[in-house]
Amino acid sequence: MQRQGSIGGTAAIRIRVTGGILLAAYLALVAWYTLRPLDVPWVMPANLRPFDGLRADFAAGWTEGARRVGEGLALLAPLGVLLPMAGGRLAVSPLGSLIRTTAAAALLSLGIEMLQTAVPGQVVDVDSLLLNTAGAALAHLAVVPAGRSWLRRRTGGRAVPVPVQEPAQGRTPTIPRVGIAPWSDALPPSSP
Template identity: 60%
Template structure:
């Protein structure tokens, strides 16, 4: 039985290890930027209505709203391609891979929102959760199908360069006549 992720349809171990290091660095950066206390004179209320915070930011100005949308889209977007890289499967269903990555992005975003409730000056916003999940989804769609097909083509090109050893050069496999499943089977038979 093979372990999951091993075999011909998996990414090389150094590439997966690099993905783990990059994921850890990215999550540390996300934690540092979103979970540090902020000194403000006042804090807005928690937003649990979808798209209400985005609408309020666009009312303050187009630049303010666009900056917030882009910032929230990009915050967890690297999860969209780092998680499949760590998984290492080249021949995975694109739909289930997309669902897994988006769900993982939503869970990370929910954990960040939960932890923000304990940090002074940080406020939970449902729009951030939605935009973070959408960013993971878009990054996955933009990178993973292309990267998997490129890696499969590269692996196929590498496999074609390998020259198989001809059986004629080694000779046929020797066989012994009269030897069955168990050579001592004749001795154990009862008359």
């Protein structure tokens, strides 16, 4: 059964399957890139204060700071497109879609940061969490509304709502509320 507002027919299946495959491949790549052990001579301490690492990078030079911001925004940016693509819905609230996608990216980024605590050479950085989440949100805003609009025009606006079907046996009967009997009525009579 298709969800309300899903694309009709084989187009929905193709988009969902393609989105699901690309999403799985992308998440495997991100896991390899972020959770592989690094052989480094020393490790920076964990950064748990927002924007402290970025300030330090920009203090070292604008190119270093811009590189760090670009890498942070780009790491999870494809999630902003792949998550809605794997969902395959056209008729959805743009704000709701943005919030769901951003929340999923934030949770994934948080999971990566927590897993990095056990990986040699990898350090927890709250700035990465913020930049990864912002990158996914920006990619979603830049691509998904236009993509959904294009798909709606291409399919002639055919969002196919599927009515909920009743079970074959019919509706379940309702029983009127019954009050609770007093204890004297519920217990068997006692013999003298």
